[in-house]
Structures are given as structure tokens and as C-alpha cells.
Amino acid sequence: MAEDLGTTEREIIAQRQKKAEALRALGVNPFGNGWQPVHLAADVVARYGDAPATEIAKDPGAWSIGGRVLAVRSFGKAAFLRVRDRSAELQVWVKRDRVGERAFEVFKLLDVGDIVGVEGPATRTKTGELTIEATTFTILTKALRPLPEKWHGLADVEQRYRQRYLDLVVTPGVREVFVKRARIISGIRRFLDERGYLEVETPTLHKPEEAGGAAARPFETHHNALGLDLKLRIATELHLKRLVVGGFGRVYEIGRIWRNEGIDRRHNPEFTSIEFYQAYATYDDLMRLTEELFHRLAVEVTGSAKITFDGQALDLTPPYPRVSMLEVGARVLGLSPEDALAGRGLAEALGRAAAREDVSGSAWKLEQAAKKSPGEAIALAFEIFGEPQLPKDRPTFVVDFPLATSPLSRRRDADPRLVDRFELFVAGMEMANAFSELNDPTDQRARFEAQMKAKAAGDEEAMPYDEDFVRALEHGMPPTAGEGIGIDRLTMLLADAPSIRDVILFPLLKTRE
RNA sequence: GGGCGCGUAGCUCAACUGGCAGAGCAAUGGACUCUUAAUCCAUAGGUUGAAGGUUCGAUUCCUUCCGCGCUCACCA
Numbered sequence: 001m002a003e004d005l006g007t008t009e010r011e012i013i014a015q016r017q018k019k020a021e022a023l024r025a026l027g028v029n030p031f032g033n034g035w036q037p038v039h040l041a042a043d044v045v046a047r048y049g050d051a052p053a054t055e056i057a058k059d060p061g062a063w064s065i066g067g068r069v070l071a072v073r074s075f076g077k078a079a080f081l082r083v084r085d086r087s088a089e090l091q092v093w094v095k096r097d098r099v100g101e102r103a104f105e106v107f108k109l110l111d112v113g114d115i116v117g118v119e120g121p122a123t124r125t126k127t128g129e130l131t132i133e134a135t136t137f138t139i140l141t142k143a144l145r146p147l148p149e150k151w152h153g154l155a156d157v158e159q160r161y162r163q164r165y166l167d168l169v170v171t172p173g174v175r176e177v178f179v180k181r182a183r184i185i186s187g188i189r190r191f192l193d194e195r196g197y198l199e200v201e202t203p204t205l206h207k208p209e210e211a212g213g214a215a216a217r218p219f220e221t222h223h224n225a226l227g228l229d230l231k232l233r234i235a236t237e238l239h240l241k242r243l244v245v246g247g248f249g250r251v252y253e254i255g256r257i258w259r260n261e262g263i264d265r266r267h268n269p270e271f272t273s274i275e276f277y278q279a280y281a282t283y284d285d286l287m288r289l290t291e292e293l294f295h296r297l298a299v300e301v302t303g304s305a306k307i308t309f310d311g312q313a314l315d316l317t318p319p320y321p322r323v324s325m326l327e328v329g330a331r332v333l334g335l336s337p338e339d340a341l342a343g344r345g346l347a348e349a350l351g352r353a354a355a356r357e358d359v360s361g362s363a364w365k366l367e368q369a370a371k372k373s374p375g376e377a378i379a380l381a382f383e384i385f386g387e388p389q390l391p392k393d394r395p396t397f398v399v400d401f402p403l404a405t406s407p408l409s410r411r412r413d414a415d416p417r418l419v420d421r422f423e424l425f426v427a428g429m430e431m432a433n434a435f436s437e438l439n440d441p442t443d444q445r446a447r448f449e450a451q452m453k454a455k456a457a458g459d460e461e462a463m464p465y466d467e468d469f470v471r472a473l474e475h476g477m478p479p480t481a482g483e484g485i486g487i488d489r490l491t492m493l494l495a496d497a498p499s500i501r502d503v504i505l506f507p508l509l510k511t512r513e
Numbered sequence: 514g515g516g517c518g519c520g521u522a523g524c525u526c527a528a529c530u531g532g533c534a535g536a537g538c539a540a541u542g543g544a545c546u547c548u549u550a551a552u553c554c555a556u557a558g559g560u561u562g563a564a565g566g567u568u569c570g571a572u573u574c575c576u577u578c579c580g581c582g583c584u585c586a587c588c589a
Contacts, residue, residue, distance in 0.1 A: 008558045009523045012540060071550085078546035095546060112539075126547045149524035149538045151550050156520090158581040170524090216588065261588045262514090271589075365586090423589095430589055461588080486589055499582095512562095512580055 013144050019109040020142045028106055030142035035117045037066035042087035044122055045130065053124035060121030063132055065090065066140060068169065069114050071150055079107065080131070083116065091131040092118050103137045112150070113143035161507050174502075180301050181491045181503055185254060187297050188274055188485075197250040197276060202239035204256065205230045212451075212463035213237030213408070216259040219269075232258035236275045237408065237482065238469045241437060244277050244480050245472045252276035254487070265499045266429060268488065269508050277482040283420045283436045286481045287397055290424055290432055291318035294395060301494045309427045310498045312392055316426075321391060326400040326418065329378035332385035341402070341417050343374040350377060353385070375402025375417070387425070395426040401435075407447040407463060409435035426493055434483030441473035 020030035044063055048056050067085035078095040096104040098120070110116070120135040148154045153170040160167040160174075167174050189199065203210075207228070211218045213235025221230050236253045243251050254274045261267060278285070298305050298316040305317045330340035333349040340346060347370045354366035362384045369377040379402055390396045401421040403411060409419035421435035438444050448465040455462035491503040501507035 008540080011558070012523065015540070073548045073551050074545085075548075075551085076545045078548090080548045080551085082549085091549085093547080097546075125549095127549070129547090129549075131547090146523050146539055149550095151538065152525040155525065156581080158520090159524095161581090214589080257589090259588070262586080264585095264588090265583085267588060273589085362586090433589080484589085489589075510580065 009145070012146055016111060016142060016144045019111065020144075022109050023106065023139060023142065026102065026106055026109075028139060030139060032140060035066065035138065035140055037085065037117060038064035040087035041065055041067065041083070041085045041090035044090055044132065045088055048122060048124075048130055051124075056122050056124055056130075060123060060133075062119065063122060064117075064119045065092075065132065066115065066117040069110065069112055069116055070147070070169075072110065072112055077104075081110075081116070083118070091125070091129050092116075092120075092137075093123070093125070093131045093133045094118075094137050095133070099134050099137045103134075106139055107137055110139060111143060111146070113145070113147040114139050115141035115143070157501075158509070161501055161509055162512070164505055177491070177495045177497055177503060178505060180495045181487075183301050184297055184491055184494060185272075185487060187300050188254065188293070188487075191293055191296060192250075192252050192276055195250065197252050197278075198248050200240070200243060200248065200251050200253055201255065202233075202236055202243075202253055204233050204258075206233050207231075209464045209466055210238065210468075212466055212469075214259075215461040215463070216261060217460050219258045219260045234259050235484070236273065237484070238466055240275055240277050241477060241480070241482065242469065242472045244279055244437075245475055245477045249279035249478065250277070263508065265501075266489065266492075268500050268504055271500070271504070272487040273484050274487055275482060275484040277437070277480055279478040279480045281481040282479075283422055283434055283481050286434045286483050287320075287322075287422055288318075290434070290483065290485075291320055291395075294424075294426075294431075297490070298494060307494065307496070309493055309496050312427060314393055314395070314427060314493075316395060320395045320397055320424070322397045322399050322422075323386070323390060324400040325382045325386070325398050326378060326402065328386040328389075329380075329382035333378075333381050340378050341374055346370065346374055346377055350381075353381065373402075373404040375404030378402050379405045387428070390425050390428070392427070395424055395431070397422045397424055404450075406435065407451055408438055408444075410438045410440075411443070429489050429493070430486075431489055431493065432483055432485045434481065437477065437480040437482050439473055439477040439479060441470050444470050444473055 023030045044065070047061065065083065065085055067083040069081050070084055070089070071082040073080045078093070081092040081094060083090055083092050094107050099107065117138050117140050118132055118134040118136065120133045123131055123133045125131050148166060148170050154160050154167055160171060205221070208231055211231040211234060214237070216234040218231035218234050221232065222228070223230055234257060236255060240251055240253060252274060254272065256270055257273045258270050260269065263269065294316050295305055295318055298307055306313065306315050308314065326337050326341070330337045333340060333346070333353055335345055335349050350366045350370045354363040365380060366384070369380045399422045401409070401419050403417055403419055406419040406421050409421045412418040412420050419435060423430050424432035438447065448463065448470065451462040452465055488500050488503050491497065492500060495503060497503050
């Protein structure tokens with residue numbers, strides 16, 4: 001990129017470097033340190049609020065703030081600066097007769113984008129704006145490159161993602177998204193800590209046989225000294241359940257997950273998940289916990305349980321409706337749940353569904369499903385026909401998952417063809433996935449064996465057989481329920497960001513030539 | 514990976530049917546001590562994403578490539 005500098009930009013940088021030298025000549029280090037602001041812009045705002053100029057004049061204070069200059073309106077011997085620090089924006093008034101000749105010479109070398117330090121009393125200008133009337137002024141850091149245009153800012157989304165530092169400086173609302181993200185994560189921590197959960201960290205480098213816990217292709221890497229092929233984790237599940245075996249009855253991990261899949265508005269190759277496990281709970285308990293968590297986060301982060309996502313109003317007030325994957329999946333195929341689970345008439349029903357005009361893109365998948373298990377076919381029918389019909393104004397729990405889609409879930413006592421599992425859908429996105437955990441080691445072996453068969457048959461997302469995990473289960477894992485939530489998607493929801501790249505500071509992009 | 518769209522000055526955008534690449538902001542010089550996209554005068558700034566092709570002539574048409582967005586497929 002540096003080689004692509006246009007003449008103009010090169011000139012701008014040269015001009016600013018000359019100004020930096022001029023600052024040195026004035027005894028000001030253009031990249032100095034040691035100057036510390038005593039206050040934040042927000043302190044000044046909080047102190048005076050809407051107080052009139054006469055009130056402020058009685059107690060104008062001696063403020064000291066540092067920040068980036070976003071705009072300059074200059075009048076020759078005085079100027080107004082818009083300065084932003086980490087807390088807020090504040091106007092600064094630099095007048096030659098207040099700051100003195102020398103500081104004013106420094107001011108003349110100021111460019112928009114520079115970092116400055118100012119001290120002085122507060123006042124309110126004729127137009128009513130709270131302002132620091134500088135008595136001292138210095139440039140702390142010279143910006144050699146110009147900021148994007150002040151009015152339109154950065155419109156090029158590619159540049160916004162590649163140069164997020166600029167995006168944060170000039171694009172309104174970006175900073176707030178990441179503040180919300182931080183509050184969501186700390187809110188989840190608080191919520192779980194209050195309930196006696198212990199936060200843990202498990203390996204992100206997995207041996208090939210450990211890289212399970214979800215249906216996804218992992219990234220591959222290698223440890224040189226050990227001569228060991230490794231994979232980046234695709235889930236934290238299997239290690240967290242080992243910890244439940246070990247006696248941590250309530251554990252969670254917030255951490256990075258990598259999946260070697262496509263990239264789109266809802267998928268980034270690396271993303272952050274929260275998984276938590278609670279001994280002696282069932283998936284039904286977790287539904288209530290999830291409702292409570294989502295409701296509380298919405299109120300904490302947005303101020304209300306009623307939010308808007310992508311133009312759609314959503315109410316996160318519990319309870320959330322439940323939709324049966326089995327019933328809907330069977331119904332859209334024109335079958336009874338019993339017939340669908342037993343596979344009676346399933347192939348014909350899938351053929352009819354594939355022939356429908358509204359499924360052109362998914363037709364081949366429906367045809368493929370006829371070769372798979374009834375459970376997988378039901379799940380697919382639900383995904384294609386049922387998901388688009390889920391309520392749009394409310395979160396929805398999807399329940400009654402067929403066994404075949406869930407190699408780590410506990411079978412339902414009342415019907416072993418199903419598992420005790422739910423997924424939470426909000427705004428068309430899968431936000432959470434939870435189930436009562438399979439703790440019968442013999443059944444777990446059978447499930448892993450089925451995964452091995454699927455892998456042998458070409459399913460690249462099938463899980464490896466994790467022998468040590470089964471061994472852990474053989475030592476006894478208490479009845480447990482566990483859940484995973486995608487932090488990025490949750491942030492999208494609560495920050496009303498329609499693309500996952502808007503909630504990841506540095507989303508993965510290709511290298512530019 | 515497929516389809517559609519986009520890429521012009523540091524930034525935001527123009528340029529008709531193929532006919533001298535242009536404006537605003539930023540910058541530079543000047544005026545200005547209550548501005549809010551400050552204002553006024555002047556100046557400078559370009560490998561039109563890259564490489565080919567068609568043409569007297571290409572920002573414009575064609576091909577390939579690079580990057581980004583939307584979408585489909587895969588997935589959370």
C-alpha cells in the first residue's frame with residue numbers, strides 16, 4: 001500500500017513532516033510523551049450539563065484534556081477545534097491572547113488529525129457550545145497522514161475493515177458497536193459468575209482426534225518441535241465436559257473458535273463463542289436460563305427488551321415460543337411425525353418437495369437427503385421450509401431434534417429417536433444451541449462410530465472419534481446440560497449490525513495486491 | 514466455487530452515445546479573535562485497480578486477472 005502513494009498524498013506527508021521539524025525547532029517533540037491529561041471531555045460535560053454561561057463563569061475550573069483534533073475552524077488569531085478523547089468530544093477555543101505567542105506558533109503547525117493537549121477554563125460560547133478556552137496548548141502527536149473527508153467520512157467498506165483505526169476515528173457508531181460487544185461479554189460473565197459458574201480456558205490447539213464438538217472443517221497447523229499435526233479448535237465442548245467429569249459442576253469458556261468454511265454476512269472464519277455447562281440441569285432448565293440471559297443483556301446493552309434488527313422490531317421479553325423441528329419438518333413434507341421418523345413414504349415426499357418450484361437451489365439437497373437417515377431428512381426439510389416461517393418478531397426455541405443430527409446429545413427418555421436439544425433462532429439467525437448432554441459412554445461410542453462411518457462416506461464435517469472423551473465419560477459425568485452461544489451474532493442482534501464484519505474489529509479479508 | 518454489481522485525486526463523488534479526466538472536502542499561500550461542513554481570494558494535486566485487445570482516439574467497449582459488496586451453495 002505504501003508504494004501506491006499518489007503524488008498528492010506523498011506531498012501531504014512531506015508537508016506534515018516539515019511541520020514536525022518546525023515543531024522541533026520550537027522545542028515541541030512532535031512525538032513526545034509525558035504530558036498527561038487530568039480530565040476527560042466527559043468530565044467537563046458532566047460538571048456543567050446545560051448550565052448557562054453565567055453559571056459556568058462562577059466556577060470555570062482548570063481543565064486539562066488530551067485528544068485527537070477532528071476539525072479546525074480558524075480565524076487567523078483564534079480558532080475553534082473539535083477534540084475527541086476516549087470519553088467524548090469537546091470544543092476547544094485557542095486564542096492567541098490567551099495561549100501566548102509561542103503556543104500560538106505551535107497551533108499554526110496543527111493539522112486535523114493531530115493529538116493535542118490543552119488546559120484552560122470552561123466557558124459557553126455565544127452559540128451555546130460548552131468549550132474549553134485554552135490557556136495552554138501543545139501538539140502531542142503529529143499525524144502525518146490526513147483523515148478522510150470530514151462530512152462523508154469513509155464510505156468504502158473495504159477500507160473501513162482494512163483500516164479499522166480510521167473507521168473508528170471517522171465513522172459514527174462504529175465505536176459504540178464495539179463498546180456494546182464488550183458490555184455483552186462482561187454481561188455474560190457477570191450473569192454466569194452470579195450463578196456460581198467458573199470461567200476456564202481450554203486448548204485452542206487440538207490434536208486431530210480432539211477437534212470435535214461441532215460439525216465443521218477445522219484449520220490445520222503444525223507444531224515444529226513436537227513434529228505434531230494440530231488443528232485449531234472448532235468448539236470448546238469436549239474439554240469443558242471433561243471438566244464437568246472432573247468436578248467443576250458449572251463451567252464456561254468464552255473464546256475464539258475457528259472453522260474452515262465460507263465467509264458471508266453471518267460467517268467469519270474465526271469467531272467467539274461462549275459455552276457453558278451445568279451439572280444436574282436439563283436442556284429445559286437452559287431454555288429458561290437463556291431467556292433470562294437474552295432479556296437481561298438486551299436491557300443492559302440497549303436499554304430495552306424491545307429492539308430493532310435490520311428494520312424488524314423484536315421483543316426479547318420471555319417466554320419465547322417453541323417450535324417442533326419434528327412436527328414442522330414432517331408437516332412440510334406432508335407426513336405424520338411417526339411416518340417421517342420411521343421413513344415411511346419419506347423418499348416420495350422428498351421427491352415431491354424437490355420438485356417444488358420455490359426450492360430450485362435446494363432441490364438436489366432434498367434428493368440427497370433421501371439417501372440419508374430419516375432424522376437428517378426431517379432436519380433438512382425443517383431448515384429449507386420451516387426456518388423461513390419462524391416468528392420474526394420474537395426469539396424462538398426449536399426443539400424435538402432427531403437423534404441423527406446430534407452426536408453429543410442425550411436421547412429423550414420418552415422417545416429415543418429424538419434428543420433433548422434446542423436451538424434458539426432470532427432474526428433468522430441461529431444464536432444458541434443447547435442440549436442435555438449424553439453421559440452414557442456406550443451410547444457415545446456408538447455415536448462416534450456413526451460419525452466415523454459418515455466421515456468414511458465423505459462427510460468432511462463429521463467428528464473424529466475422541467477416545468479420551470469417552471474414557472472420561474466412563475469415569476462418570478453427572479447429568480448435565482450445556483449450551484453454546486455465538487457472541488458475534490448476539491452482538492449483531494443487539495447492535496443492529498447486519499454483517500458479522502461490523503462486529504469483528506479486524507475481519508479476515510484477502511491480501512490486496 | 515456460481516450469479517449480479519462496484520473500483521476515477523488523501524477522502525466523497527462527476528465525466529451523455531467512445532472525443533481535452535472535473536468538482537467539493539482535505540492540502541498550500543493570503544484575509545479574518547464567537548465558529549458549528551465557518552467564510553472569502555488564489556494555487557497545486559491523476560499510472561481512471563492491473564495487464565492485454567478493439568479503435569484515429571478508451572474512465573467509457575471486449576478479454577483475463579486482483580480486491581470489495583450482495584446473493585446462491587456450505588456453515589454457526
